[in-house]
Structures are given as structure tokens and as C-alpha cells.
Amino acid sequence: MNDLEATALRYRDGELYVLDQRLLPGEERWLHCTGTAQLVELIRGLAIRGAPLIGIAAALWVGHSALQGEDHDELTRTIGELRKARPTAVNLTHYLDRLQHAVDNGQSAAKIGAVAVDVFEQDVALCAAMSNHGAALLQAGDNILTHCNTGSLATAGAGTAVGVIMQAHRLGKNIHVWVDETRPLLQGARLTTWELQRAGIPHTLICDGMAAGLMAVGRVDRVVVGADRIARNGDFANKIGTFMLAVLAHHHQVPFYVVAPRTTVDTACPDGGSIPIEQRDPEEVRGVIGSYGTCLWSPPNVPVYNPAFDITPAELVTGWVLDSGVYTGSQVRDGALTGRCRNC
Amino acid sequence: MNDLEATALRYRDGELYVLDQRLLPGEERWLHCTGTAQLVELIRGLAIRGAPLIGIAAALWVGHSALQGEDHDELTRTIGELRKARPTAVNLTHYLDRLQHAVDNGQSAAKIGAVAVDVFEQDVALCAAMSNHGAALLQAGDNILTHCNTGSLATAGAGTAVGVIMQAHRLGKNIHVWVDETRPLLQGARLTTWELQRAGIPHTLICDGMAAGLMAVGRVDRVVVGADRIARNGDFANKIGTFMLAVLAHHHQVPFYVVAPRTTVDTACPDGGSIPIEQRDPEEVRGVIGSYGTCLWSPPNVPVYNPAFDITPAELVTGWVLDSGVYTGSQVRDGALTGRCRNC
Numbered sequence: 001m002n003d004l005e006a007t008a009l010r011y012r013d014g015e016l017y018v019l020d021q022r023l024l025p026g027e028e029r030w031l032h033c034t035g036t037a038q039l040v041e042l043i044r045g046l047a048i049r050g051a052p053l054i055g056i057a058a059a060l061w062v063g064h065s066a067l068q069g070e071d072h073d074e075l076t077r078t079i080g081e082l083r084k085a086r087p088t089a090v091n092l093t094h095y096l097d098r099l100q101h102a103v104d105n106g107q108s109a110a111k112i113g114a115v116a117v118d119v120f121e122q123d124v125a126l127c128a129a130m131s132n133h134g135a136a137l138l139q140a141g142d143n144i145l146t147h148c149n150t151g152s153l154a155t156a157g158a159g160t161a162v163g164v165i166m167q168a169h170r171l172g173k174n175i176h177v178w179v180d181e182t183r184p185l186l187q188g189a190r191l192t193t194w195e196l197q198r199a200g201i202p203h204t205l206i207c208d209g210m211a212a213g214l215m216a217v218g219r220v221d222r223v224v225v226g227a228d229r230i231a232r233n234g235d236f237a238n239k240i241g242t243f244m245l246a247v248l249a250h251h252h253q254v255p256f257y258v259v260a261p262r263t264t265v266d267t268a269c270p271d272g273g274s275i276p277i278e279q280r281d282p283e284e285v286r287g288v289i290g291s292y293g294t295c296l297w298s299p300p301n302v303p304v305y306n307p308a309f310d311i312t313p314a315e316l317v318t319g320w321v322l323d324s325g326v327y328t329g330s331q332v333r334d335g336a337l338t339g340r341c342r343n344c
Numbered sequence: 345m346n347d348l349e350a351t352a353l354r355y356r357d358g359e360l361y362v363l364d365q366r367l368l369p370g371e372e373r374w375l376h377c378t379g380t381a382q383l384v385e386l387i388r389g390l391a392i393r394g395a396p397l398i399g400i401a402a403a404l405w406v407g408h409s410a411l412q413g414e415d416h417d418e419l420t421r422t423i424g425e426l427r428k429a430r431p432t433a434v435n436l437t438h439y440l441d442r443l444q445h446a447v448d449n450g451q452s453a454a455k456i457g458a459v460a461v462d463v464f465e466q467d468v469a470l471c472a473a474m475s476n477h478g479a480a481l482l483q484a485g486d487n488i489l490t491h492c493n494t495g496s497l498a499t500a501g502a503g504t505a506v507g508v509i510m511q512a513h514r515l516g517k518n519i520h521v522w523v524d525e526t527r528p529l530l531q532g533a534r535l536t537t538w539e540l541q542r543a544g545i546p547h548t549l550i551c552d553g554m555a556a557g558l559m560a561v562g563r564v565d566r567v568v569v570g571a572d573r574i575a576r577n578g579d580f581a582n583k584i585g586t587f588m589l590a591v592l593a594h595h596h597q598v599p600f601y602v603v604a605p606r607t608t609v610d611t612a613c614p615d616g617g618s619i620p621i622e623q624r625d626p627e628e629v630r631g632v633i634g635s636y637g638t639c640l641w642s643p644p645n646v647p648v649y650n651p652a653f654d655i656t657p658a659e660l661v662t663g664w665v666l667d668s669g670v671y672t673g674s675q676v677r678d679g680a681l682t683g684r685c686r687n688c
Contacts (some may be wrong), residue, residue: 025643178649181629181642183527183551189630189642197643204647205629207527209552209585213654216587241553243560244592251591285525285549286533288632293639295632298525298533299369299541303548305522310557 007152025194043085050154055091063116066109090229126261127157129323134164148239149191150226160226177203215252227260234314234332235272246316255318272311351496369538387429394498399435407460410453434573470605471501473667478508492583493535494570504570521547559596571604578658578676579616590660599662616655
């Protein structure tokens with residue numbers, strides 16, 4: 001496989017490296033991936049995160065493993081282990097399906113590696129397409145609210161929702177971004193601020209409970225978020241707190257867009273109720289644990305509910321920004337996400 | 345003044361003590377109040393917090409100062425300094441108005457002290473009345489969502505919203521409480537959990553962005569919150585994140601109650617737009633700072649928006665639970681909060 005370089009993923013001289021996102025924004029440290037179990041742990045522990053990036057890292061590892069001489073059974077086992085790393089994001093499943101297909105067809109190691117490289121390069125192209133479609137929806141001077149992190153740290157390319165914001169900024173649209181901190185794991189406060197700062201895009205950090213008050217006084221023009229899985233009826237799973245924003249946007253008549261590549265659509269999934277939601281460690285809510293330090297502020301052992309994602313129903317979405325274009329609710333009801341829409 | 349004892353406030357042998365709420369739940373440390381400037385700093389720094397309690401502590405300090413021999417001008421200066429401690433909660437203003445009135449009328453130090461004691465004892469009675477009215481609204485087996493801290497740490501008595509929950513629990517209603525952590529200052533995670541644990545009431549801690557998903561699947565039967573100031577049209581200011589809950593409850597047809605003593609109603613304030621909203625230190629949002637430790641997880645100097653409160657409009661409120669009873673929207677429109685309602 002040729003050398004590949006993304007903000008948080010690197011294939012160089014035949015070795016896979018990932019940027020340890022747990023250490024951002026304080027430190028930029030690259031980790032050398034040397035085993036499947038290690039990679040699974042890095043994904044579970046959120047060193048590698050973002051629905052597309054998880055899938056791309058896994059795909060590159062399978063390509064790398066083929067080139068290291070793993071045979072059909074070994075590669076199938078490797079793919080099986082990677083599949084179980086996290087349950088909600090569907091890109092991982094899609095990309096590993098492609099690799100397993102190449103393995104099952106008895107492709108050469110070089111061909112399997114080429115599929116992995118194609119997964120990476122396709123994501124870059126998908127991001128560029130989404131960014132262009134989405135940026136056209138933003139108006140000059142818009143205040144955009146976003147949640148979690150959906151930029152170049154989460155993909156091989158420019159990102160999903162943040163990719164749209166970056167492109168609008170490049171087009172000179174004079175965008176300002178409200179960044180939800182995104183409790184419990186603070187991807188907005190840690191990662192999106194870091195990305196926007198590097199890109200020179202004006203932004204302001206808020207706590208998740210502050211978005212409503214901003215909308216009430218007309219200080220949010222649009223909400224733009226990513227997705228971990230989109231069902232074929234348009235319902236989607238994304239970072240916990242997204243559904244809250246959709247309800248608030250609906251109440252205040254603020255347009256609400258979800259931005260994702262077609263690899264995030266699960267056509268086998270009829271609706272949001274069928275998307276598995278990962279429950280995570282109570283310690284994440286009892287305090288914070290990270291490279292910035294550890295604080296426990298709650299009574300020890302307080303009972304906690306900690307779903308990583310929530311479901312936003314299609315009726316609250318103004319538009320689905322995919323690489324193939326922007327779709328409305330009626331187009332989604334007509335089958336736009338299944339590729340069977342006659343008017344799309 | 346005779347000895348007085350509340351969960352977070354104590355007058356004993358002629359000295360005022362406050363429980364340092366910054367150290368909870370890790371440590372229970374009482375601070376001896378020895379000066380007006382010190383008390384103002386304790387209020388600003390949230391060692392003493394909760395709209396009623398701030399006012400009661402200030403009132404007791406004025407009574408104490410009178411007994412220490414402060415004359416009319418000195419007491420007026422003391423009251424003036426205390427008034428500026430925090431701008432949003434109106435109980436502080438109401439209670440200090442009572443003390444200033446006694447001072448202006450040339451009352452004896454003993455009489456001024458008696459007014460302060462009455463402020464304390466009245467709050468205990470108001471809490472008991474609210475708790476009874478509110479508990480009657482809760483059904484057996486209810487899952488109640490609450491925000492911030494509104495229990496006995498915030499008042500001289502049983503509390504406002506948490507007082508209602510405590511009373512329902514005492515009545516054997518088998519209540520379970522969802523506790524919003526309440527970023528940025530985590531009063532829910534630190535204080536409400538501590539109070540509910542001491543009372544043996546089942547509860548589960550969540551991040552503020554998780555309430556919406558719980559409502560979507562029918563796991564929240566009622567939302568009960570406190571208030572820092574209620575305008576005469578029923579709009580009210582409360583801890584940032586409250587308005588979000590009101591919108592979510594409205595969307596999901598979940599009853600939403602605000603619980604406050606009559607001393608929280610500002611009849612001079614026509615509507616929510618007239619309530620001053622305190623902006624606080626950006627560092628509170630860039631990380632956490634507390635007795636549990638200090639973590640900065642955002643890029644240093646990231647721009648921050650940090651209002652301490654937001655405004656919930658009257659049309660999203662199912663009922664106003666005051667010490668005098670429970671009022672509906674139409675009663676509030678008829679003047680229930682101004683004491684001029686013919687049907688209340």
C-alpha cells in the first residue's frame with residue numbers, strides 16, 4: 001500500500017500510525033499499530049474515533065495484515081475482531097464487508113491492500129462532495145451550532161459537518177461556530193475547538209445546556225451535525241445530545257442538517273429503533289478521565305445512565321447532506337437513502 | 345438571635361456558619377463568617393448558593409451585624425454590599441429590603457435580628473407548604489427529572505423542587521429521580537445526588553444532553569425545577585439548561601413544573617426579558633475547577649459563552665408550585681403571581 005496521510009491516520013513505509021485523540025488538544029502523539037487486539041482497544045478507548053475514521057483505520061489494518069502474509073482464515077479472524085470494536089457506527093461494518101469480500105474472493109494481498117487504500121481515498125472524495133453540497137446551504141454571516149467532532153479528525157478527508165463549515169469558511173462566508181462541549185467525553189471542547197482554531201474559523205465554546213437559550217434569542221442560524229448510522233427512513237444515530245438539538249431547532253424553526261457519507265447509511269436498518277446504542281462506563285459521567293487529568297466530582301458509585309448515542313427521528317431533519325447531494329424529508333420518504341428515489 | 349440550624353447554614357452562640365458547598369460531596373466543612381466582604385465572596389464563589397439560601401444568609405448577617413452594634417449608616421452599607429453579590433436571584437433583594445426597612449424605621453438591634461430570624465423561619469414554612477402542594481402532583485412510581493440543586497442545601501427548609509420530591513418519597517410514592525449533572529458547575533452531580541443519597545431516594549445521574557433521549561422513550565413522567573426569579577407573567581430564570589428541559593418536555597408532552605416560594609416572584613418584573621442574567625468566568629466552561637481537582641480540557645483561551653441562567657417562557661410551564669398553591673397558565677395570565685387573580 002502506498003503512503004497515506006490524514007489528520008489523525010497515517011500509513012507510512014508499510015506501517016500504520018494513529019494520532020492519539022485522547023491526548024488532544026494538549027499533545028499530538030502518534031501511536032504505532034502493531035496488533036489487532038491493540039487496534040480494537042484503541043478504538044474502544046477512543047484514541048481513534050469518528051464513525052468514518054474507525055472504519056478506515058480498520059480497513060487499512062486488514063490491508064496491512066494481508067501484506068504481512070495473513071491467510072484467508074487469519075484475515076477473517078482479524079476482520080471478525082475488528083467488527084466488534086464498537087456497535088453503533090455502521091461505516092466499520094461497511095468497510096470490513098468490502099475487505100471480507102476481497103478475502104473471500106481469494107484476492108492477492110496486493111489487491112486486498114488496494115481495496116483498503118480505496119476505502120481511504122473514497123472517504124476523502126466523499127468528504128469533498130459533502131462539503132460542497134453542505135456549504136451551499138450556509139449563508140454569509142451564519143452562526144452555526146455543531147455537536148461532538150466531525151472534522152478531519154473523524155474522517156480521512158475534511159470531515160462531515162465540520163467539513164461543511166470549513167468549506168463555507170473557505171468560500172468567504174464569514175461563519176461563526178457555536179461548539180457544544182459534548183459531555184461526557186468532551187469531543188467538542190477538546191477536538192472541534194482544536195480543529196477550528198487551526199483553521200482560523202471564529203468559534204465559541206458552550207456547555208450542551210446553553211444551546212436552547214442561544215436559539216431563543218436568534219443567535220443560531222443553522223444546526224449541522226454528523227451521524228454514526230442513518231436508517232433508510234432517515235432516522236439517525238449520533239453522539240448523545242444530538243436529538244436534544246433537533247428538538248430545540250424544530251421548536252425555534254432553525255434549520256437542522258445531518259451530514260454523512262453514503263457509507264453511514266444502513267439500508268438494512270428500517271428505522272432508528274433498530275439501531276443498537278452503545279452503553280459506556282459510568283465513570284465517564286461521574287467525572288472526567290483524560291490526559292488533562294482525572295476528576296471525580298460525584299458521590300462514588302452513584303448510579304449512572306450513559307448511552308453514547310441517541311436517535312434523531314427523520315421528521316426533525318431539514319436536510320440530509322450526503323456526498324450525492326442534499327435530500328429533503330419527502331425525498332427520503334420516497335426512498336432517497338435506499339437509492340430507489342425516482343425524484344432524487 | 346436564637347440558634348438556627350439548616351443543612352447548609354447555622355447560627356450558633358451568636359456566630360454565623362455556612363457549609364462550604366464547593367467541597368461537597370467530598371468534604372463537609374463549615375466556614376465561620378466574620379465579615380461582609382468575606383460573605384459576598386463566599387456567595388460569588390458559590391460556597392453559599394441556592395436562590396433562597398443566599399438571601400437568608402445575607403439576612404442573618406445583617407441581623408448579626410446589628411447585634412454587633414452597627415448603626416444605621418453601617419447597616420445600610422452592609423446591605424448595599426450584600427445586594428451586589430449576585431444579580432439574578434431576587435430572594436436576596438426581597439430579604440434585604442425587609443432588613444433595610446427595619447433599619448430605616450429605627451428598629452432596635454434585637455428587632456432587626458428578629459426580622460432576620462423570621463426570614464429564616466418563614467423559608468422553612470414556605471418550603472413545607474410547597475413540598476405538600478407539589479407532592480400531590482406526583483404519581484406513584486413516577487420518574488422525575490430535575491436540574492441543578494434545589495434541596496435543603498439551597499434553602500433553610502426542605503428545598504423547592506427537591507423538597508417536593510422528598511415529600512413524595514415520604515408519602516411512599518416510590519419515586520425515581522433523573523439528576524441532570526448541570527454543567528458547568530455540576531450542582532446536580534455534586535449536590536443533588538448527595539442529598540438524594542442521604543435521603544435514600546433512588547436516583548440516576550445523567551449528562552444534560554441525555555434528558556431528550558429519556559423523554560423520547562417515555563422514561564420521564566414529570567420535570568420539576570426551581571427558579572431564581574419569576575416575572576409576574578410567569579416567565580422565570582433558573583440555572584442554565586432549564587429552558588432546554590422545558591422545550592423538550594413540551595415536545596414530548598411531559599408535565600413541567602417550577603417550584604419556588606413567593607419570595608422568588610418579582611412583581612416589579614413584567615417578563616423574562618427584564619431579568620438580568622449573570623455571565624460567569626470562561627474558565628468554568630473550559631474545564632472544571634473544584635475541590636475534586638482542576639482539569640482544563642479545552643485549548644487555553646478558547647472563546648466561551650457562560651450565562652449562569654436562562655429564561656423559560658410561561659407558555660412552556662404546566663404549573664407554578666408556590667407556597668400558596670399550584671397555579672395554571674390561565675391563572676398566571678389572570679394575575680396569580682401579582683396576588684390579583686380573582687380565581688386563585
